[in-house]
């Protein structure tokens with residue numbers, strides 16, 4: 638990447654985001670977020686091309702592939718640029734640094750030039766063969782959001798399963814509509830669902846939540862994720878907890894409501910406890926056993942108050958982020974290979990197959 642052709646393009650937040658795909662060629666944009674996925678990318682690309690060609694033959698559906706390199710450090714970008722276009726439109730968007738998967742998905746969504754959009758992970762865990770099934774539900778059953786969910790979590794650690802359960806309980810507490818448990822990012826959005834998602838103005842994005850919030854016709858498909866092809870998952874426990882806090886605060890005010898409920902419950906208990914002490918002192922003349930109960934009371938209340946200040950702080954932090962209005966990502970480079978200029982199976986590195994546009 639030379640400095641000359643590297644342009645930083647902020648996400649134009651002011652424009653009507655629904656405009657991007659309006660009038661776009663009908664078909665399907667397949668968005669693949671990539672962070673250090675050099676190992677399995679070529680294999681995944683070959684499979685996606687097969688699927689795209691099948692969809693074209695069976696359903697006359699034009700597919701476009703969008704690879705979003707989220708600041709990888711392992712040569713993913715170079716490999717993505719050299720992928721053969723094989724008669725498809727292929728976009729390679731490289732972000733200026735690692736912004737996280739949600740930002741990478743947004744970059745893909747906003748650059749998609751076909752009507753429908755499909756998100757699929759770049760690590761081979763989401764089986765490309767299922768794309769035809771998802772497309773089938775969209776075209777035949779008229780579903781707008783066809784999402785996949787992990788059939789079972791038996792192989793995951795107990796801690797992770799407990800955290801996941803707690804996360805969904807909290808985020809769905811009093812929420813409407815509920816975010817389906819275990820739903821993944823492997824999903825297909827019809828043109829109108831994709832447009833709806835483009836119009837969500839928030840910066841702290843949580844796609845699983847947003848795509849259930851928009852409504853329309855939703856369809857769930859259970860599947861068994863494959864093991865990672867290469868590399869390792871970037872979600873260690875710390876990142877997972879961070880993502881959960883982001884997800885919950887982006888989506889629900891349940892923790893704030895929890896403070897109200899907890900505070901009320903404690904106050905009620907305190908009132909009854911106080912009444913009991915007064916009663917025992919007046920009727921039985923019992924001396925008030927002071928120190929231990931006082932100490933426990935102060936500790937519990939102090940702890941609860943600190944936690945709740947932290948919770949309120951999380952929301953204030955999110956408000957600050959939204960109010961600053963920074964772009965969600967910057968595009969450093971944007972390569973587009975168009976089908977008309979692409980030669981089937983020709984390697985793209987040397988050939989002038991595509992136009993390298995300076996971001997958008």
Ligand code: UDP
Nearest residue numbers: 670671672707737738741758759760870871
């Ligand atoms: N990913 C990304 N940016 C990140 C982390 C991950 O674009 O900061 C991509 C990653 O390359 C993969 C997908 O998001 O295609 C899912 O990541 P991962 O496999 O680490 O998550 P898991 O499957 O464990 O949920």
Ligand code: MG
Nearest residue numbers: 758760762870
């Ligand atoms: Mg994965």
